[in-house]
Amino acid sequence: MERNKKGKIIRTLKTVVVYVATQRTVVIIALFVQLLILGFLFVGLSKYSTRAVLIFQLLAAITAVYILNTHSKAEMKLGWLVPMVAFPIFMVAIYFYLSNQHSARMVRKLYADKCAATKKYLSQDEETILALKECDEQTYRYACYMKDYAGYPVHQGSQVTYFRSGEEKFEVLKNELEKAKHYIFIEMFIVDQGMLWDELLAILKRKASEGVDVRFIYDGLASQSLLPFNYHKRLCQWGIQTRVFQPFVALLSSIQNNRDHRKIVVIDGCTGFTGGDNFADEYINRIERFGYWKDTAVMIKGEAVWNLTMMFLQMWEVVDRNGTSGGYESYQPSAHRLEKYSSDGFVLAYSDSPLDDEDVGELTYLNILGTAVNYCYISTPYLILSEEMLGALKFAAKRGVDVRIIVPGIPDKWYVKLLGEYFFDELMASGVRIYEYDGFNHAKMFVSDDEKAVVGTINLDYRSLYLHFENACFLYRVTAIKDIKADFLDMFENHCRELTPERFAERPFYRKLGAALLKIIEPML
Structure with a gap:
């Protein structure tokens, strides 16, 4: 008990220290200082130089026109234009500073070059794509888009297992890691020391000592407050090749906004895992933070694992810039398993990058909504909708599709839940049913x-859909889909409460006001 209490105090202190040093805090302080300077500047200029004020306003107007003519989302444009009205000089300077950074351009080019160089290793099997075309023309066209523009082919010869909790997945993951003979690739957003990580780390250290190629990538900001300083060097000393994605630097940089939110585990090229859970005790409910923590994942065995393998290797060569390219054939599923898995539908594992012009995650969701006939059930921890997504949800419900969305009953971020409520009235008025989960x-x-x-x-918010590196697995006519549906039905019946327009209208006025105010800065959340 005393140890847990001490651990919580240390965690809280670390979080406070890191939060104070984060980019968000730096920006807030810089903005505050800038406001003071601008206040004195404008007062002085208004007394002595009307011409200077007009020049500043003209510059802000030209910048606003430029922003309006960019190819970004309308909500992203408003995120710049609204504060620009209030603080023209500061926002003009910060916009061009963040839009023209060498580091951001360098990472964008490096990632694009790696994807282009490895494109030939992600070729589409003709028999598979033709078999899909015979099953469903619309899904075939979606798969063609994913291959041509996202770079990932659809596969047969694969089997999928669905996990309805982090606890279920963790036990299977440990068993699969124990079987590794050749390599283990792991890419994770959050890593926190605790019971879960201790058990996994023991396996990884032992496998590395046995000669297994163990590689590990974790995000440099998400795990910063949770791990000791230079923890990646300690892992390397244990034989676990470790790289940190975009290590946090307390400088204003747009690339710091693009985090690696992906969760990938690949074992010997034949077994892969992905889902929403990270490596921390709350994901398997060893500790309680926001009530019961609901998470899900899938395990893939067979040919479709290749997409996950290549995702990892592409990112590895971006973060390990001294790494050599090539030799990808040795990581293919066939290199370590001669017999093939029986086909269970079609599986397409894919990644979404914020550094290109394809919003793959959003378009996949829109495609499912647009082709749904009977029902579409959705689970997301964060609900911050673009106009396209909001319109697609409403249109699907209006044309008779049973659209249901599960959101947390106990949020981890109160302001995100508050903003999500902004959309509830409009969604429910169109026939979309909203459920709150009994926990997180x-x-x-x-x-x-x-x-x-x-x-x-991939969450239904701006960060996942437009700003972060993400990954997911699209399944078509796979047996595990019935397990996913059964899990949804169980949540609706036993673990959720449905919101009604009448009950939702009774919420306090301050929540309505707060949601409306947060709507102004929704792209930043």
């Missing part, structure tokens, strides 16, 4: 018409 629902998944499903890392 962290699962990110869609299921539709007993034929299509997505399980992965």
Whole structure:
């Protein structure tokens, strides 16, 4: 008891220290200082130089026109234009500073070059794509888009297992890691020391000592307050090759906003895992933070694991810039398993990058909504909708599709839940049903018409859809889809409460006001 109390105090202190040093805090302090300077500047200029004020206003107007003509989302444009009205000089300077950084351009080019160089290793099997075309023309066209623009082919010869909790997945993951003979690749957003990580680390250290190629990538900001300083060096000393994605630097940089939110585990090229859970005790309910923590994941065995393998290797060569390219054939599923898995539908594991012009995560969700006939069930911890997504949800419900969304009943971020409530009235008025989970629902998944499903890392918010590196798995006519649907039905019946327009209208006025105010800065949340 005393040890747990001491651990909580240390965690709290570390979090406070890191929060004070984060980019968000630096920006807030810089903004405050800038406001003071601008206040004195404008007062002085208004007395002595009307011409200077007009020049500043003209510059802000030209910048606003430029922003309006960029190819970014309308909500992203408003995120710049609204504060620019109040603080023209500061926002003009910060916009061009963040839009023209060498570090951001360098990472964008490096990632694009790696994807282009490895494109030939992600070729589409013709028999598979033609078999999909015979099953469903619309899904075939979606798969063609994913291959041509996202770079990932659809596969047969794969089997999928669905996990309805982090606890279920963790036990299977440990067993699969114990079987590794050649390599283990892990890419994770959050890593926190605790019982879960201690058990996994013991396996990884032992496998590395046995000669297994163990590689590990974790995000440099998400895990910063949770791990000791230079923890990646300690892991390397244990034989676990470790790289940190975009290590946090307390400088204003746009690339710091693009985090690696992906969760990938690949074992010997034949077994892969992905889903919403990270490596921390709350994900398997060893500790309680926001009530019961609901998360989901899938395990893939067979040919479809290749997409996950290549995702990892592409990112590895971005973060390990001294790494050599090539030799990818030795990581293919066939290199370590001669017999093939029997086909269970079609599986397409994919990644979404914020550094290109394809919003793959959003378009996949929109495709499922647009082709749904009977139902579309959705689970997301965060609900901050673009106009396109809001319109698609409403249109699906209005044309008779049973659209249901599960959000957390106990949020991990109060302001995100408050902003999410902004959309509830409009959604429910269109026929979309909203459910609150009895605890914290962290699962990110869609299921539709007993034929299509997505399980992965992609939330229904701006950060996941436009700013972070993400990944997910699209399933078509896979047996596991019935398990995903059954999990949804169980949550609706036993673990959720449905919101009604009447009851929702009774919420306090301050929540309505807070949601409206947060709507102004929704792209930043």
